[in-house]
Amino acid sequence: MYVPAHFVPDDAAVAELLAGIGAVDLVTATEQGPVATLLPMLYDRPDGAPHGRLRGHLARNNDQWRRPVLGQALVIVRGPDAYVSPSWYATKAEHGRTVPTWNYVTAHLYGELVVHDDPAWVGALVRELTDRHESGRAHPWSVDDAPAAYIAGQLRAIVGVELVVTRIEAKFKLSQNRSDADMRGVVSGLHGDGAHTAAEAVRGVVRAGADD
Template identity: 75%
Template structure:
């Protein structure tokens, strides 16, 4: 990943992204070529030296069956947004401005481990469910469904774990712009209703 120094992410920002992202793309190079699946992951910082990402695939998905050539990669994304130069104060000053795209992303590399164990899968789906149901006024629980039904669902999936070896992360959030331009970007994003991207820019300027 191309990461200019002013867009580099520190360890705290990387941890925040991995701990709070939604779904991410699992990409593997295989004898059949590149394969990719979008799926939710749980970040386990205690697994291995650099942590691990835990998720699951449909059993019918061929990706988990294929030998992985080298490392697997997971592309994790945070907020992203189009930035119009109309938001920049410098547009009125000299006009030498162009559109851009702000984004937060990490390329997570590691060894892919397949888990075909019902107990491991049960623990994983409970972690995923608890995390994403936490904000609901009436959170759904795995135990709300009949046990036989859940057992059948678990048989239809296979667990995957990416044991992290390295991470390349980038926070492109207008850090290269003058302060007045950054203020304009925050105001523009908020007016557009993109509070998440506006807050990311606000945090990146500190």
């Protein structure tokens, strides 16, 4: 990934992004060509995995898990992203030398893909995923709310995958190459467009710079 110095996030920012991931893109190179699947995954850092791991599951009928991977697998994690209009920059009024761009937060995680065709492993993962996304709801759904035989059948229809991460590349492109006045204009403009999460990501960078 091309990452200019001013778009390099600190370790804490990357950790926060990975802790909050939802769905990601799993990309593998195979003899038949590249294959990609969008799937929810969990990231953690157990003992023996210094860069962490990602766990998820694929439909058994999705043959990505069957195809041998050439080299390493890649998982693409995305944070907020949004179009940035040059009309939001304070410098537009000063000299007009501004152009549109796109702000975004992303991380690329590379590593070995391990397949877990094991109902117990997959069942534990499904419970973790469910608890992660149901927690905080007034009436959270539990795997145990469904009939056991039905859940057993569903588990037979999926296969677990685990990316043992060996390398992480992250890029937080949040207008850090602009002046503070331009960045404040971007925050206001993004809020005006309804891109509130992207706006707050830029605001966080402005605050971090003010604290330095």
